[in-house]
Amino acid sequence: MQVYTASPEELLASLEEAAQPLLFPSESDHPLRPFRWDGGDVPSPSALRAAQGAAAQTPVEVTTVGDFFAPVLEPAEEAGDAALTDAGRYRQLVALLEAHLTDLRVYRVGSVDIDVYVLGRHPSGAWLGLRTKVVET
Template identity: 35%
Template sequence: MTDTQIVDQLKAAANGLLMMSESEYPFEVFLWSGAARITPQEVVQRMGHSSDSPIETISVDNFFSAATTDEDWHGDEEKQMVAKFKALVQTIKLNLANPIVYRLGRIEIDVYIIGETPSGALAGLSTKVVET
């Protein structure tokens, strides 16, 4: 699959989804062509954060755990959202090698889900979560 096709699949899977926290933010898809392996420091630099920004790395499953967990109290709408988030996680894992979630900042946290495409580029999604 080409990088363009992967970006299109990520966009389709994220379409209409909002990352829920104390606020709701959409997902944006990105592609970094010609990028080497990514490090936390490189994410900070590429995304324009200060070098002293707090950064945390977590797994894709851990980041999306609340959004992909079915609850007894879920109605039809919540069940549909859980299914959409599960499909997004599957799309990430099927199309990106070694995806990692980078969380930068405090309170208003910028989130970058980054993995490697078959061509060696880096691609993924960005969003924001608010945690007070």
């Protein structure tokens, strides 16, 4: 059962606090930042491209929160203590998203230098979540 107690502003502040120490790993690690989708309706691939000023042929992949966060939630045993500590922080972050947002989805916009949006619908109707960047060559 989901609990909807935080306002959009409170949730964004909680997401910022929970994500503060984390860098999402890729070929170049980047922070996770709170994000509010101001596009109105459900974010669509074309709306995300337009918001970024990206070309119409820019690829947009839609995936799940579980698939996106899987590598950081279950690090390899040889990854070390820091990765295990971060995995606990990522679990808390995902739990926060799942407790306050519905229709969670992850949008990966671009190729190589990829903008990532983790978004869900808040009870107020606003689309909120996190934004980061991953580099995959």
